Amino acid sequence: xxxxxxxxxxxxxxxxxxxxxxxxxxxxxxxxxxxxxxxxxxxxxxxxxxxxxxxxxxxxxxxxxxxxxxxxxxxxxxxxxxxxxxxxxxxxxxxxxxxxxxxxxxxxxxxxxxxxxxxxxxxxxxxxxxxxxxxxxxxxxxxxxxxxxxxxxxxxxxxxxxxxxxxxxxxxxxxxxxxxxxxxxxxxxxxxxxxxxxxxxxxxxxxxxxxxxxxxxxxxxxxxxxxxxxxxxxxxxxxxxxxxxxxxxxxxxxxxxxxxxxxxxxxxxxxxxxxxxxxxxxxxxxxxxxxxxxxxxxxxxxxxxxxxxxxxxxxxxxxxxxxxxxxxxxxxxxxxxxxxxxxxxxxxxxxxxxxxxxxxxxxxxxxxxxxxxxx
Amino acid sequence: xxxxxxxxxxxxxxxxxxxxxxxxxxxxxxxxxxxxxxxxxxxxxxxxxxxxxxxxxxxxxxxxxxxxxxxxxxxxxxxxxxxxxxxxxxxxxxxxxxxxxxxxxxxxxxxxxxxxxxxxxxxxxxxxxxxxxxxxxxxxxxxxxxxxxxxxxxxxxxxxxxxxxxxxxxxxxxxxxxxxxxxxxxxxxxxxxxxxxxxxxxxxxxxxxxxxxxxxxxxxxxxxxxxxxxxxxxxxxxxxxxxxxxxxxxxxxxxxxxxxxxxxxxxxxxxxxxxxxxxxxxxxxxxxxxxxxxxxxxxxxxxxxxxxxxxxxxxxxxxxxxxxxxxxxxxxxxxxxxxxxxxxxxxxxxxxxxxxxxxxxxxxxxxxxxxxxxxxxxxx
Numbered sequence: 001x002x003x004x005x006x007x008x009x010x011x012x013x014x015x016x017x018x019x020x021x022x023x024x025x026x027x028x029x030x031x032x033x034x035x036x037x038x039x040x041x042x043x044x045x046x047x048x049x050x051x052x053x054x055x056x057x058x059x060x061x062x063x064x065x066x067x068x069x070x071x072x073x074x075x076x077x078x079x080x081x082x083x084x085x086x087x088x089x090x091x092x093x094x095x096x097x098x099x100x101x102x103x104x105x106x107x108x109x110x111x112x113x114x115x116x117x118x119x120x121x122x123x124x125x126x127x128x129x130x131x132x133x134x135x136x137x138x139x140x141x142x143x144x145x146x147x148x149x150x151x152x153x154x155x156x157x158x159x160x161x162x163x164x165x166x167x168x169x170x171x172x173x174x175x176x177x178x179x180x181x182x183x184x185x186x187x188x189x190x191x192x193x194x195x196x197x198x199x200x201x202x203x204x205x206x207x208x209x210x211x212x213x214x215x216x217x218x219x220x221x222x223x224x225x226x227x228x229x230x231x232x233x234x235x236x237x238x239x240x241x242x243x244x245x246x247x248x249x250x251x252x253x254x255x256x257x258x259x260x261x262x263x264x265x266x267x268x269x270x271x272x273x274x275x276x277x278x279x280x281x282x283x284x285x286x287x288x289x290x291x292x293x294x295x296x297x298x299x300x301x302x303x304x305x306x307x308x309x310x311x312x313x314x315x316x317x318x319x320x321x322x323x324x325x326x327x328x329x330x331x332x333x334x335x336x337x338x339x340x341x342x343x344x345x346x347x348x349x350x351x352x353x354x355x356x357x358x359x360x361x362x363x364x365x366x367x368x369x370x371x372x373x374x375x
Numbered sequence: 376x377x378x379x380x381x382x383x384x385x386x387x388x389x390x391x392x393x394x395x396x397x398x399x400x401x402x403x404x405x406x407x408x409x410x411x412x413x414x415x416x417x418x419x420x421x422x423x424x425x426x427x428x429x430x431x432x433x434x435x436x437x438x439x440x441x442x443x444x445x446x447x448x449x450x451x452x453x454x455x456x457x458x459x460x461x462x463x464x465x466x467x468x469x470x471x472x473x474x475x476x477x478x479x480x481x482x483x484x485x486x487x488x489x490x491x492x493x494x495x496x497x498x499x500x501x502x503x504x505x506x507x508x509x510x511x512x513x514x515x516x517x518x519x520x521x522x523x524x525x526x527x528x529x530x531x532x533x534x535x536x537x538x539x540x541x542x543x544x545x546x547x548x549x550x551x552x553x554x555x556x557x558x559x560x561x562x563x564x565x566x567x568x569x570x571x572x573x574x575x576x577x578x579x580x581x582x583x584x585x586x587x588x589x590x591x592x593x594x595x596x597x598x599x600x601x602x603x604x605x606x607x608x609x610x611x612x613x614x615x616x617x618x619x620x621x622x623x624x625x626x627x628x629x630x631x632x633x634x635x636x637x638x639x640x641x642x643x644x645x646x647x648x649x650x651x652x653x654x655x656x657x658x659x660x661x662x663x664x665x666x667x668x669x670x671x672x673x674x675x676x677x678x679x680x681x682x683x684x685x686x687x688x689x690x691x692x693x694x695x696x697x698x699x700x701x702x703x704x705x706x707x708x709x710x711x712x713x714x715x716x717x718x719x720x721x722x723x724x725x726x727x728x729x730x731x732x733x734x735x736x737x738x739x740x741x742x743x744x745x746x747x748x749x750x751x752x753x754x755x
Contacts, residue, residue: 070460079460083521097463098521099489105464163490163505167550180541185428187409187508 023111023118027101031194037100041066041111041118042092054088062086065113066095072106072121082107100193103128103159103238133158133237135247138229140286140342142316146257147223148207148351150344152200153290158237159195162188168232169200174225181206182220195238199290207344209352221253257343260350261285263335263367273328273373281318281333288340292318295336306331326373333369337362398436400586401530406433408524410506411486412553414475417561417585422475422484425556425568428506430537432559432566432583436528439512443481446732448749451517454737455745458487458511461519467492471745472507476727476735483513483727483735483747484522497683500662503549513747532587538571551577554611561585562617567626569596569612576608576648580626592645598628598636601656601711604704608648614666616677620695627694629663629679634701635712637694652700654693655712658684664724669734671752678718678734678755680726686718686736688755718755726750 023043028035044065046054054061067081083098101107103126110119134157140149154169166189171179183200190199205211206220221227233246265284271277279298289312296318298306308322337348344351349361398419409428417423420440424433451457455466462469470490476483490505501507510522534556542551556570565582572579576595584590597608615628617640624640628651638651657663662682668691669676677689693713705711722739729735733749740746 068463070463070465080457080518081460082463083461084463099462099464102464107463163488178541180539185409187407187428187506 023113023116025109025111025118025120027122027124029124031192035094035096036193037096039066039068039095039097039109040092041094044091044093044113046088046091051088051090054093058086058088058093062088062093062095066093066109066111068095068097069108069110070105071108074108128158128237130239130241131158132241132244133160133235135231135243138231138247138249139289140316141249142251142286144252144254145221146255146341146343147219147221147253148202148256148258148343149221150202150204150207150340150342150351151288152229154198154200154231156196156198156237158239160191160198161236161238161240162191162195165189165191165198165235168235170230170232171220172228172230173222174227179220179227181217197290204344207351223253223255226250226252257285257341257345258350258352260345261287261339261341261347263347263369268333268369268371270371270374271322271326273375274325275373276322276325279320279322279333279371280313283316283318286316286342287318288342289316291336291339295339296320297334298322299332299334300327300329301332328373328375330370330372333371335367335369336365337367338364398528398530398586401434401436401528403526403528405525405527406431406435406529406531408433408508410502411472411508411510412502412556413558414473414484414486414510415559415561416475416477416484417566420477420479421561422477422510423559423561423566425559425570427502427553427555427570430534430555431531432534432556432568432587433529433531434566434585434587435524437477437484437522438528439477439480439482441480443479443515445481445515446730448729448733448751449481449483449513449515449517449735449747450749451513451747452740453744454485454747455492457519458485461511462489462509464489466744470495470501470505470507471725471737472501474725474727474735474737476729478728481729482515483729485511485513487511498547498662499549500547500664500682502553503545503547530587532583532591534568534581535591536573536593538573538577542573557611558614560615560617563624567615567617569615569628571611578608578611580612580643580649582643592643594643594645595648596628596638597648597650598630598634599653599701600630600632600634601653601701601703601705602632602634602659606650613663614679616666616668618668618675618691618694620691625695627666627677627691629657629666631662632659633657633661633663633681633684635663635679635689635694636700652697653702653712654697654700655689655715656701656705656710657681657687657715658708658710660684660708665726667726667728667734669728669752670731671755678726679715680723680736682724684717684721686720686723686726686755688716688718689713718750720750 026040085096087094101124106123108121136155139153166185171182184203206214206217229249231247233243236242267282269280271279308320311319338346340346408426412427413425415423420437422435422437455469459466459469470488472486474485486507487509488505488507494504511519512522537555538551540552554571559568566585568581571577578596582592600607612628615626618625625637627637629635634653635655636651636653642649661684665680667678675691679687701712723736725737727735736750738746738748
């Protein structure tokens with residue numbers, strides 16, 4: 001976890017016991033952190049009453065202690081503090097702005113609690129070079145996809161302009177015609193928090209049988225046909241720079257996939273104990289990789305996660321490289337049963353299962369799969 | 376935008392009985408709104424949102440029903456700058472798409488997006504540049520708060536035969552779909568919606584019952600565009616108001632470039648084509664942005680906000696006194712038909728009836744900033 005400290009020590013005005021408490025204000029810039037993009041004040045000594053109030057109504061109480069403004073120094077302007085969500089924990093509070101903090105924009109915070117005051121400015125450095133954005137990958141990048149595929153993911157090199165991406169993305173059939181209304185125009189568009197990954201959702205209404213648009217329009221994709229997913233050159237980064245050329249990805253459509261993946265048919269290659277060899281899972285069918293990144297985890301026991309890096313092999317296998325060498329004790333692979341294949345069939349239930357049938361299902365949760373590093 | 380003067384009184388009376396009962400046909404949840412293309416208040420604090428992208432009209436129960444009888448105005452200077460401060464950005468990244476004032480509470484609601492304001496142009500409207508997805512309420516002291524669209528009480532209906540996504544581009548270089556819903560008004564238990572349909576004569580008006588049911592009436596509209604010297608059925612109404620005249624209900628409609636036309640509501644037949652009477656040509660090179668009815672010295676007037684021309688005032692009586700509509704071309708940015716007064720405000724793109732003494736307007740001030748200002752009906 002990388003924490004960028006903007007103001008390491010509080011500006012202490014109080015005396016006596018108050019000196020024991022120093023506030024630290026941090027902006028979380030690590031995109032994998034659960035509080036990515038939030039401003040955190042730590043080292044707050046809430047009184048019992050204050051803590052009670054904060055726990056009950058963090059939104060209104062929080063704004064009394066911490067305000068964030070646009071600009072380097074708000075003192076010369078009569079401008080209101082930014083909107084955001086406040087949250088509190090025992091010795092800390094957080095501020096999540098209504099919209100993400102912008103690159104290369106100055107902000108100013110003021111925190112005041114009893115005699116403690118701390119204030120200062122910060123900015124989110126734009127770490128992306130001012131070059132044209134590139135479409136790094138388009139997933140799933142397999143030659144044949146199921147006719148009822150639910151999602152494509154577009155990964156860009158740079159945060160992209162977030163609004164109205166769909167106008168630049170077209171699905172073209174083998175006659176060269178545009179497939180109309182293939183994708184669900186989610187609003188706001190389905191960007192990840194950094195604005196680098198766009199989820200392109202096929203209109204679920206057209207996929208699920210019985211729904212109005214399925215009956216009226218049918219599936220967007222026809223089996224045994226070839227399609228091109230075209231991303232127009234005009235698609236631009238948040239800086240307004242466009243792609244250097246349009247990108248076309250071709251694929252063939254196979255039959256429908258209406259079966260859930262079967263975890264019993266997955267295979268693991270266990271690593272050697274005392275090594276940093278990778279742990280690998282081979283699936284019985286292609287899995288949604290974005291979900292697999294967060295819904296497959298490794299742990300030694302409950303609350304003792306094993307840290308490491310995940311990637312996918314060329315064949316689509318899940319590969320986990322631990323940060324530290326494996327021990328000899330047993331480990332557990334935790335798999336969330338909501339993990340889906342490309343057509344939205346989860347380990348828990350096939351996509352087509354109607355809501356009425358869900359009573360008899362296993363509740364959403366984690367499946368534990370023990371393994372032993374090889375001696 | 377333009378709550379009808381006639382209905383304001385009945386809202387006020389209704390509001391005294393209102394006590395947050397769940398409204399029939401309303402559900403609690405988060406409506407799937409893709410773009411707030413236009414919005415307008417109805418009775419009981421209900422805000423109608425027209426969403427061109429999803430092709431839906433969403434009626435939102437704002438529960439904002441505390442009666443306010445003040446005749447004072449509202450003023451907020453540098454509205455974009457203030458909103459930008461709240462949203463953590465700069466004023467050039469804020470676009471205000473529409474404004475509607477709740478006739479009960481007199482609270483203005485703004486449809487806002489974080490979009491690039493520098494992309495607005497002579498022929499580029501807010502909805503061409505970005506999709507509004509945020510509603511901001513302006514409180515009496517000028518402070519603002521978000522009106523969240525999450526977990527609200529709402530009811531919605533989908534328009535039939537709405538213009539398809541890939542049908543083509545407007546002269547403003549945006550998808551025709553942007554104009555699927557251009558304006559809407561609640562009038563006599565119905566919601567009137569203008570915009571583009573998928574029909575041969577694309578300019579349409581739809582009539583929906585409210586509370587919503589499955590019934591929808593849709594007619595195509597034909598209007599004589601004097602500045603082009605042509606009868607047209609493709610360009611949508613940009614803004615309109617209903618008006619009662621001699622016991623009959625009419626719609627007064629304004630189109631781009633810039634005819635003002637009217638027709639009686641009883642001419643509307645489902646699936647039919649209505650020819651309206653062009654009573655004025657207010658001059659080419661302009662988009663009428665907003666229109667309201669208000670009273671001044673006991674007389675009813677129209678006020679029209681424009682993209683490039685000045686704020687205009689028209690005596691409504693003149694609209695109905697004109698027997699024969701225009702039918703010959705008007706050239707060179709000239710005007711014709713009934714007369715209008717050019718009011719001393721340019722760059723006014725949104726207006727709303729606030730109270731008997733004030734019209735609320737987004738005004739481009741000489742310093743280049745946009746203020747929310749109240750135009751006194753004594754002068755305007």
